[in-house]
Amino acid sequence: MATAADLDRPADSLDDFRKEARAWLEANFDPALKGHDNAMSAVDGPTAETPAQKKWREAMGDKGWGVPTWPTEYGGGGLSRAEARVLQEEMARIGAWNPIGGMGVMMFGPTLLEYGSEEQKQAHIPGIVRGEVRWCQGYSEPGAGSDLASLQTFAEDKGDHYLVNGQKTWTSGGQWADKCFALVRTDKSQKHAGISFLLIDMESEGVETRPIRLISGASPFCETFFTNVKVPKGNLVGREGQGWEIGTRLLQHERNSLSGGSGSAARMNAGNTVPEIAKKYRGTDAEGRLADADLRTRIIRHEMDQRAFALTLRRAALEAKGNAGPSAATSVMKNVGARITQDRAELNVEIMGMQGLGWEGEGFSREELEQTRTWLWGKAVSIYGGSSEIQNNVIAKRILGMLDHQ
């Protein structure tokens, strides 16, 4: 049976790469930065960078290893997927984290590489690779959530530019973003075919963001208003009317990265698994087992769920060999990933009892307070990027061929 390491290279050349990666990481990653990654920064907004963190980001940016598999001509790492995995292993080994992230990396970059013009790639990819430009996603509108294609924000053709008017909502990180990849309507007569994919500079005149507070206390998402915003024609990705195709492709990348393929879940759990937390907070019986039988059973079920999911992600990677992008099965993965993330947080809160429901102030450790916020924030993972219900509809219709009732 093939293993992941066989994917695209013979083992000996991977050994060379492993040595190279190890040496480079040792030279560039300051061990003092271990564990200093702020897992919530994507959610709570950018945190101030220390000089050491900045140095690390710049080193990874120069090397292109923050986006290891992207092409070198735009600054990416140019690694094979097998090499990228080795890099990830080597980083995990020394507690190094990837300082380059966000929507640019997860969703917009891969989509632009596929659909963008040469000029657009030259203009936008390097800024993402170096972690210098923040992107936000302008899809949802008050009346267009799950039914995204009913969006109304209109881009009127003015010859050399579009004039954009409308309202987006739930724009995560909108108040901190430099740019926005947006779905806009260029034709009011057709629902799907009237949608275009447009890049909007958040500094443009007429763009206004209004932060909305979340139940977890943070205000990372916005209502975004566009009033007579001028957008150059060169910012249209693909053709006019191709936006739905491009936009849904991007959503596949989003689902893929949300499914747990990305490192965040593993990072939050490092040395901190649910059974370990349970032993610490609830104690064990004479035989070293978790004392609470009911809880123990549910924790075991969760751990097995998580292992089965990891094996499935791995199998999907092997089966996707030679087939570059994410597939319809990403809906399955996104739903499982969401379920596992939420189960883990619910279990942790339950295990910690009242101690796991602190809000602020005295009497709670930093981990405990973070746990409360993670639990609340996590309720969104089954909503954004296409809710679980919408993924189930995709599974039923696209994979299983089940039809709508007439």
Add this chain to the structure above:
Amino acid sequence: MAALNEEQVMLRDMAREWADNESPIAAFRKLRDAGGGKGYDPEAWSAIGGMGWAGIVIPEEFGGSAFGYLSLGLVLEQLGRNLAATPLASTAVAASAIAMGSSDKARSEWLPRLASGEATATLAIDEGPGHDMKIAATVSGGKLSGTKKFVAEGDGADVFVVAAADGLYLVPKGEGVTVASRRMADSRSHAEVTFSDAPAEKLGDKALTQAVADRAAAVTAAEMLGMAESAFGQTLDYLKQRVQFGQVLSTFQALQHRMAKMLTELELMRSAVEGALEAIDAGRSDVDQAVSLAKAVANDTLRLVSREMVQLHGGVGMTDEFDAGLFLKRAAVLEAMWGNASYHRDRFGRLNGY
């Protein structure tokens, strides 16, 4: 619905009307945003005292109405519907501990004041982040020492009903009592209370402690019932009006069946909760079982409904402006209070010999 007598129907309707008009969720939100203090609105509390609700489980000779636990549950259910922040549950159960206890002095000194709402009381039993009835606090020479964690309504309480290893005691705020607030997700009052050689009056033995903890669990389940009902109702209303794909969400069968399942669970929850309250009023010998059943079912059902409330509202459900988060956070805290579902399932099994 339990068979209510005429007085109970009147009480329920009155409580509902008062909660809807005088203590809507917006009032709780205002209190939350103001922060600090005793954790409740003194005006609302004095209205509650005036209506006699604080005396529902207090004997008539001490100024109460002795209507019983089912009646108290009816009121707490209505308050729960609106997430009303009041020390009613804690005061009533603490008062009932005093009433059940052996101290005439405590009865005559405290019950009239608690019945009128002039003073508030609370239970200080748990010493850890969960409810397990493992109690280390001790009393010697009439002085109590120990630390109690997450004492609900501890910030404003005038008197504490405190569990020590050998039974239940009454300790007034003051000498030897230190109260430190704990800010929790539900934005209600929870405090760590430290007793160091605090003058304590004995109320009863460990059996009384357990009986009081059961009463606390039962009224908590009543508050949870109200919360589950209103979270469910709000979700149903939303599905009937939100349009996506050119249809209201309530036309999607996948959502209809989930609402149907929740309604089914809610029916079971109501019976279990009312069953526990009735068992207490009837003085039945299986109150412990009835309470464990009620709290376990209440925990599971409110968890289901509050999580679904967020999910089915989509992005709106994640915003602080909307009420779903308030339900979610309060639900999680009440789940952990007086025994989570696994505690009560385990206890139910043990009580039944398996």
